[in-house]
Amino acid sequence: MNFVNNHILSVSQFDLPAINQVFSVADRMVPYVNRQRVTRVLEGCILGNMFFEPSTRTRVSFGCAFNLLGGEVRETTEVRASAIVKGESFYDTARVLSGYSDVIVMRHKIEGSVEEFASASRVPVLNGGDGANEHPSQALLDLYTIRKEMAGQGKGIDNLRIALIGDLRYGRAVHSLCKLLTLYSNVHFTLISPPELSLGDEYISAMRGAGHKVVESMDLYAGISHADILYVTRTQEERFPTREEADLYRGLFRLNQSIYTEYCEPNTVIMHPLPRDSRDDANELDSDLNENPNLAIFRQTDNGVLIRMALFALILNVENQIEDTARDVNWHTRRSSESGGTP
Amino acid sequence: MNFVNNHILSVSQFDLPAINQVFSVADRMVPYVNRQRVTRVLEGCILGNMFFEPSTRTRVSFGCAFNLLGGEVRETTEVRASAIVKGESFYDTARVLSGYSDVIVMRHKIEGSVEEFASASRVPVLNGGDGANEHPSQALLDLYTIRKEMAGQGKGIDNLRIALIGDLRYGRAVHSLCKLLTLYSNVHFTLISPPELSLGDEYISAMRGAGHKVVESMDLYAGISHADILYVTRTQEERFPTREEADLYRGLFRLNQSIYTEYCEPNTVIMHPLPRDSRDDANELDSDLNENPNLAIFRQTDNGVLIRMALFALILNVENQIEDTARDVNWHTRRSSESGGTP
């Protein structure tokens, strides 16, 4: 896979060498995210951070990653106010906006919209999420987190035992992660969801076809008992036909510290694509897990910045120039000693 | 006309020498917009990009232009949330915000609001559109596009034959362009609109008074048959008293490739202030024109960045320092070979 000047629209574009290339560049971004070093490699370069569906977290993460490379960010969060509501096609929007920046991140709730946009764009486009379809940087940061967490235990991704829990039907993060994990060897998937929210057959067939073991279950306690990774999800209520239907499933599987202690192996890592729903009737990951050192959910979002920096660097072909313009940070930086800090 | 430290509120401020000065500076911005060179001339300078009426395209274009000069952008898109709804006057808003930046772009839906704002501002203000009144940078980029497109055919703006099509009553882009074209010699205007959306008499009188030929028509095919430029517009439904009234006129004049081939001269250039309405009941410019090399609508928006860079450079008096801090781009830049790229 050649990254330079290419769109990143789907995890399906990635094979193992491409993934390893992204992860290798991401590793080299650590001193910049940890605020030991500053680089200006993209000084003068402009990101068009075009979010036509709201997402504070993802939008700020992409913007931050670009700033950390020294670039500038122009953005939009105007969902209802854009020219699209005046009847403008994605083709036109893309042709216009691609004249304003060097690379674009786009999010829109319509599935396939980002691909349509990219086909008309004159600069590379990174899919920041198109409805229930794709969100490739999320899948890459999840996989990168798994690799890092497992490496800390002397393991790899091959032979991984992962339990996926919750809304496996509407959660695009789950879909994309399953696709990427399928590229590895001998992964053991335990899928824990109500039947109505189970993972689509096409995913399961692909996983089994590639030689992985897939077990479906509604038994949370059995399912989490022999896992390296628990990947917990929120009920994606905004993707359900009605709010009432979503309410039926919220809070069905809940994890807290006492369940963890009783059923999980000591080093089982807990992940979540976030946001976690902490309201009483949901609370899929109780706050009493916050001091659990295996709770990796904030390491995931920290890793997201590394992954997004790597993708930008590869697309713009500056991954070998990062250090040329770098210097030490001259301001007082974040409390690196705090729990939960960048690992 | 002296640009340094002055507001740009109306096309009426511009005479031919001023226009030529803007265009000359805009020409020199091409290497920066084409991403061959990077300049840092405005490093540390701050644009206040104050959009109290939504406009993704115009807002991002101004912000991008400022970033391309090396400056920083602070902005607002908060239409309902600003202090103006708490009873703050434009005078106060301007006095406060002009303490936060070196230059301001302001858009607001109330006609005359930007002028009122500018009168209290302590920094130069550029009108980014005040209702149906003025949007001078749009008129300048349209005129600049006409000049460039005509130059490609060995012609100038004098003796231009231009057909203006659609909603000529509410389209401020049309009004301002007519004012600017009036400064040239012997322009032949063909105005194609339903009587209810015809161009105001004051514009027609001014055009005729300056010796230009003006023909009004409802016959699209005859009107476009001897034109250098077709300037097509969208029905400005947001300016109509009611949506129903706007609906009466949408889709009245439609141009597509077969009509173009049958009625237009081979080199007739198609322009549009964008967004074009691509919904079935409007579709004033069919998408089958997208491959027509004379469709200049995306060259217009690209030119907008050049014009806005030029205006900023002139207002801040840095137009002769651009190259002092410039260097070659070090990242992989956009596909310059693609159709529709910056010419």
Place this chain on the structure above:
Amino acid sequence: MNFVNNHILSVSQFDLPAINQVFSVADRMVPYVNRQRVTRVLEGCILGNMFFEPSTRTRVSFGCAFNLLGGEVRETTEVRASAIVKGESFYDTARVLSGYSDVIVMRHKIEGSVEEFASASRVPVLNGGDGANEHPSQALLDLYTIRKEMAGQGKGIDNLRIALIGDLRYGRAVHSLCKLLTLYSNVHFTLISPPELSLGDEYISAMRGAGHKVVESMDLYAGISHADILYVTRTQEERFPTREEADLYRGLFRLNQSIYTEYCEPNTVIMHPLPRDSRDDANELDSDLNENPNLAIFRQTDNGVLIRMALFALILNVENQIEDTARDVNWHTRRSSESGGTP
């Protein structure tokens, strides 16, 4: 008080040495705000400007202050669209967002929310306003303005005579300013408000307990007749239980030039936390005061940039490096000769 890497959540954190330290750094920021000098001391540093309650003025002021130090700004104004509405806790939001920047400014309408947020943040958090509770940078800029205005008259803050006028119940700016003034000696407070909007007893007790004189009154004319500072406020209608209740008090105390001339001493300074409500039924400060040289309301907002730059510089420990990367401004700067310009 040690600023480095610490949160700034409340004016209660400040003692006189800390205040003097902030003011001393703020004084040194004048050449940068006046656009004589540019510094790049925070080049590569990122501010997370997180406004979960709208505020164009305060948000842009913080962003501008950070840009003037050479840093980058990522921000959100997405009130309804943030993950918080999907059930995310402030703890989670803070843990995630603090991975994206070096320092955070947060505003949220819920009292105490910023403190909760800060307790989970891995980077220093500056309170940009949490409901009716705290807005420390506003109080500091008000106090700094009082100090500067009094210094121009050869006076200090000790022995100040200040009249606070209007909605003293819901106006957090008033509350915080009273706390800070209590640190000085022998301040004479005149509190002019309807009984229903009077200053809370806890504030008055603290002021009297520290030896200050406090007089409550409903007589505007008597109250303003022997004051160094008039601090006028808007009815904070968004804090009232109902809009109708707020309407009862709007416009109760109005100041204009003829009242000022008749009742005030010649050098009495007029302040207001802004926005002032200029609608006919409110109009607490008439526009005929705009030419009055003692109207300090826009000097207040200008001073806000100095104070916010000082806070950022102290938190990030760069206050002694500002000049290291500084140079003269190379563009044409604002009209310094205009009335109301930065003093």
